[in-house]
Amino acid sequence: MRVLLILAALVAAPLAAQEDEPKPNPKEAFVLAEIGDDGAAVVAGLNRFGLDLYAQVRGETGDLAISPASAATAFGLAYAGANGATEAEIARVLHFPAVSDFHGTLGGLLKSMELKQNGRTLAVNNALWLQHGLKLRPEYVSLVAKNYGAGLQWVDYRKDREAARLRVNAWVESKTNNRIRGLLQPANVPKDTRSILVNTIYFKADWHEPFDARATKPGDFTLGAGGKIKLPLMHRKLRIPYVAADGAKAVALPYRGGETEMVLLLPDKADGLAALERRLTADALAGWTAKLRASRDEVMVTLPKFRIQKRIELVEPLRNLGMHIALSDASDFSKMKVVDPASRDREDWNFKIGAVVQQVFVEVEEKGTEAAAATAVVQVVVTGARVSREPKVFTADHPFLFLIRDRRTNAVLFVGRYTGEGA
Numbered sequence: 001m002r003v004l005l006i007l008a009a010l011v012a013a014p015l016a017a018q019e020d021e022p023k024p025n026p027k028e029a030f031v032l033a034e035i036g037d038d039g040a041a042v043v044a045g046l047n048r049f050g051l052d053l054y055a056q057v058r059g060e061t062g063d064l065a066i067s068p069a070s071a072a073t074a075f076g077l078a079y080a081g082a083n084g085a086t087e088a089e090i091a092r093v094l095h096f097p098a099v100s101d102f103h104g105t106l107g108g109l110l111k112s113m114e115l116k117q118n119g120r121t122l123a124v125n126n127a128l129w130l131q132h133g134l135k136l137r138p139e140y141v142s143l144v145a146k147n148y149g150a151g152l153q154w155v156d157y158r159k160d161r162e163a164a165r166l167r168v169n170a171w172v173e174s175k176t177n178n179r180i181r182g183l184l185q186p187a188n189v190p191k192d193t194r195s196i197l198v199n200t201i202y203f204k205a206d207w208h209e210p211f212d213a214r215a216t217k218p219g220d221f222t223l224g225a226g227g228k229i230k231l232p233l234m235h236r237k238l239r240i241p242y243v244a245a246d247g248a249k250a251v252a253l254p255y256r257g258g259e260t261e262m263v264l265l266l267p268d269k270a271d272g273l274a275a276l277e278r279r280l281t282a283d284a285l286a287g288w289t290a291k292l293r294a295s296r297d298e299v300m301v302t303l304p305k306f307r308i309q310k311r312i313e314l315v316e317p318l319r320n321l322g323m324h325i326a327l328s329d330a331s332d333f334s335k336m337k338v339v340d341p342a343s344r345d346r347e348d349w350n351f352k353i354g355a356v357v358q359q360v361f362v363e364v365e366e367k368g369t370e371a372a373a374a375t376a377v378v379q380v381v382v383t384g385a386r387v388s389r390e391p392k393v394f395t396a397d398h399p400f401l402f403l404i405r406d407r408r409t410n411a412v413l414f415v416g417r418y419t420g421e422g423a
Helices: 035-056 068-079 085-093 102-113 138-148 161-175 273-278 282-293 315-320
Strands: 002-008 064-066 115-117 120-131 151-155 191-208 217-222 230-238 242-245 248-254 260-267 298-304 306-313 351-363 366-381 392-395 400-406 411-418
Touching: 035 064, 035 282, 035 315, 064 306, 064 351, 064 366, 068 085, 068 102, 068 138, 068 191, 068 351, 068 366, 068 411, 102 120, 102 138, 115 273, 115 298, 120 138, 120 161, 151 161, 161 191, 161 260, 161 351, 191 411, 217 351, 242 282, 242 392, 248 273, 248 282, 248 298, 260 273, 260 282, 260 392, 273 400, 306 315, 306 411, 315 366, 351 400, 351 411, 366 411
Parallel strands: 002 191, 120 151, 298 392
Antiparallel strands: 002 366, 064 411, 115 120, 120 191, 191 366, 217 230, 230 298, 242 248, 248 260, 260 400, 306 351, 351 366, 400 411
């Protein structure tokens, strides 16, 4: 029997506002996000898992983007139903901290980061798509409803899997402004599917200072393997956080309102992306962001307009990170459903995770950024610096890394790379 957990998510890494950073438009209300010590621990774990996961998938060819928040939230819904060694393993692999109320903290964090203001949106939605008659534990239903706002949607996978699949896909599309289409393929919903847990996060924000479309011109972009292509390059002089160190440059571009930002990491050499990726750990990112908080410069920014759409199977990357029990017949999700291993009815047996798929969309243009992600976790029934007078130059005319973060909480919503190979 399969349970599918779908997540479409954007997660941002919040930072405390600095006195020297560009101030939001005084007419814009800065939306606070609540984060105490437990919330900071959850964010730190989420970011660490996200960069662990990125390290496992960076061998993918071409452009790449993942959403740590989407994956973590999907597994949060599964974690709420896990028991024993399965529960401990999920916590270890995803770096879920041992706080007093993990689900309340994660759910509260996601809710407090939501935005519905002029020029920026960050929306989080959750739903459980369940087989009619599935014997869920009431305490599990209450937990995910209270902490994740996850309502129950009943479908019949046994009689019409295709109709159920299309309903889930339509829901995901509606929650991501149609940016995540066809997340579930027919092969993702086999006959033993019994539940799909879905989280969506959708993000769209204008830049704090938009690029002038009239200044966008075709320009050379050097590919990592050599050779050049023409891409539309945006240009603007900005006063922003800027750091140059260790063979790379970094800038942080704030979005309207100041709650979120995009961090760009550009290797000095056109073929330096792979080396920079190998150094991208949670500790390294913390070091870069600390330097960015302490530095502000006049910077001439050149950045290509780009769009990334990526779909990745995540079971093997998760296995490489140490997730084994949850993917095996020894898994235990008995906090989610009533389990009777001695029953002759397979509907009473336990679940295991059979597949994990994530699909991500990111688009960057003169006005701002739009991004969305969806993650499907399939469970199956077991079978037994200083400011200078001259402007700095940040010219992203060769492959680079990007992160979309919530500055209020330090949560990483998206992490990826642009190579120009998909242009």
